[in-house]
Amino acid sequence: MSDDSQGLVDKAQAWWNTRIIDIHPGEIGxxxxxxxxxxxxxxxxxxxxxxxRGELPSKGQSKLLEAALVASVDHGPHAPSIAIARMAVTCGVDLNNAVASGVNVLGDIHGGPGQQCMELYEEVRAASGNDLAASTDRVLDSYIARNGKIIPGFGHRFHPVDPRVAPLFALVESASRxxxxxxxxxxxxxxxxxxxxxxxxxxxxxNIDGITAVIFSELGFPPPMGRGLFILSRSVGILSHAWEQTQLNQRIKGPMPKEIPYTYSGPERRSLDPDR
Structure with missing residues (x-):
């Protein structure tokens, strides 16, 4: 092989570099x-x-991660990611397309608050000295000035008290002990x-985003991974709902029953100028 050809092969082999997996015929590492x-x-x-992370977790770390993943799996067909997946199925798409449609809406508002809460906790950790309360107040002042009054990870539009928080917090406290x-x-x-x-x-x-942010931060995951882990968890719910919807043989199911009209707020009925 010429030097030029060998250089091209070396360049091709170096195109993708990964520390995650090593595959050869008959071998997967x-x-x-x-x-x-x-x-x-x-x-x-x-x-x-x-x-x-590159290494295996301890039993305690694995238990905490599993608990957080279990808790975030589903929140009902009114959750946009779930509803979108179910509607997608009624449009005739395959299961993979329906799951992808649901995952694709897990953005900053629906799916992102856990990551944002981890970032907030990290700000508090970096700012905290001997007085955690004072540091937290200062960080919240700054956070609200930058982002508005809604604090990710706290409050819930549906649950006065999120039933998932207490058992998860108990597991964190046990893991801390x-x-x-x-x-x-x-x-x-x-x-x-x-x-x-x-x-x-x-x-x-x-809420669930606040407590899973605690768990993921305690386990050493960086904030962007908080959203990634939530997506892994919620994908199970999306898949389950999409599969359930395939069994119902419904076609083109929209966000509301057709008997419930939407609100039109445009101009009143008018006619086109005949001279146009």
Missing amino acids: IRGYPIQELIGRISFPDMIWLMT DGTVSGNYARIGREVEAALRRRTGKAIPM
Whole structure:
């Protein structure tokens, strides 16, 4: 092989560089582990951790990650990501298209607050000194000035108290006691909740995004991964609803029954100028 040809081959091999997987005929290695040694021996949350972090988690870390993933799977057919997937199915698309349609709307508002809450916690952590309450108040002042009064991870349009928070918080506290996590972000989350009560005079409880932000931060995931992990979790709900919808044989199901009209707010009926 000429030097030029060898250079071209070397360049082609270097085009994709990954530390995640190594594949050869008859061999699959995940982060150095032969796949046959992982199958049947590690859980799916373990595999998520290995893929995204490079090493296997401890049992305590895996338990916390799994709990957060389980809690975020679904929130009913009124959730936009779920509703969109179900409507997509009635338009005749395949299951993969329906799931992709649902995932594609998990943006900054529906799907992103967990990541944003992790970023807020990180601001508080970076600013906190001896007085966590004062630091939290200062960070909230700055956050609200930049982003408005809605604080991601707190309050819920449907639940006065989100039923998923207490059991997840109990798991975090247990993990903190046994040394699996530090507990620092749990304290920050509680302090943000307390600061919101001080500011507003009413309870604005932590929601699922707030508590999973605590868990993902405690486990050492960077904020953008918070959204990615939520998407992994919610994809299970999207898939389940899309599959259920395929069994109903309904066609072109819109966001409301046809008997319920939408509101028209345009010009009143008019005629086109005959001279036009």
